[in-house]
Amino acid sequence: MANNRLYTLLTYCIAMVWMANGLFCKVLNLVPRHEQIVARILGEAYARPLTLAIGLAEIGMAIWVLSRIKPRLNAVLQMAVVATMNTLEFFMVPDLLLWGKLNAFFAFLFVLLIYYHEFHLRAFKKL
Numbered sequence: 001m002a003n004n005r006l007y008t009l010l011t012y013c014i015a016m017v018w019m020a021n022g023l024f025c026k027v028l029n030l031v032p033r034h035e036q037i038v039a040r041i042l043g044e045a046y047a048r049p050l051t052l053a054i055g056l057a058e059i060g061m062a063i064w065v066l067s068r069i070k071p072r073l074n075a076v077l078q079m080a081v082v083a084t085m086n087t088l089e090f091f092m093v094p095d096l097l098l099w100g101k102l103n104a105f106f107a108f109l110f111v112l113l114i115y116y117h118e119f120h121l122r123a124f125k126k127l
Contacts, residue, residue, distance in 0.1 A: 003121055006039035010117045011065060014078075017061070026055025040093045052055045065099055075118035 005105055025031040029051070038054065039047035061081075064074050086107035099104040 006108050007117065007121045010113065011068070012123065014114060014117060015065040016060040018058045018065065018078075019075055022055040022058025022060075022062065026051050026058065033098070037089060037093050037096050040096065041088060073124065078114050082107050082111050082114075 021034075025034045029035060034055075035047050035051040038051045042050055061074075061078065065078075086104050089106045090101055094101045094103075098107065
């Protein structure tokens with residue numbers, strides 16, 4: 001029973017991370033640093049539309065997390081996206097990251113949380 005509640009709580013927390021980063025940071029551009037990162041990595045000319053597209057994809061990820069459709073595929077994709085994004089940022093734009101290169105540590109913790117949520121807790125959850 002406790003594992004079911006923790007699984008559900010983490011499902012909402014993980015979705016909230018994707019929703020906040022997608023909607024508030026990128027779509028609504030409340031954190032301009034995100035668009036600056038995109039501009040530096042992918043080019044200034046299309047920074048806003050690409051940032052918007054990334055934000056919408058992150059909102060889509062939040063919805064997918066909440067839908068619980070193909071959750072293992074979703075978890076693997078989340079881990080790959082977070083690892084890829086943060087590796088690129090670590091080497092290409094560490095000066096624009098909130099915690100500099102330390103961001104990679106927090107990304108690693110988030111990847112571990114996603115793994116724990118889907119591949120450990122879900123095994124104990126009554127589906």
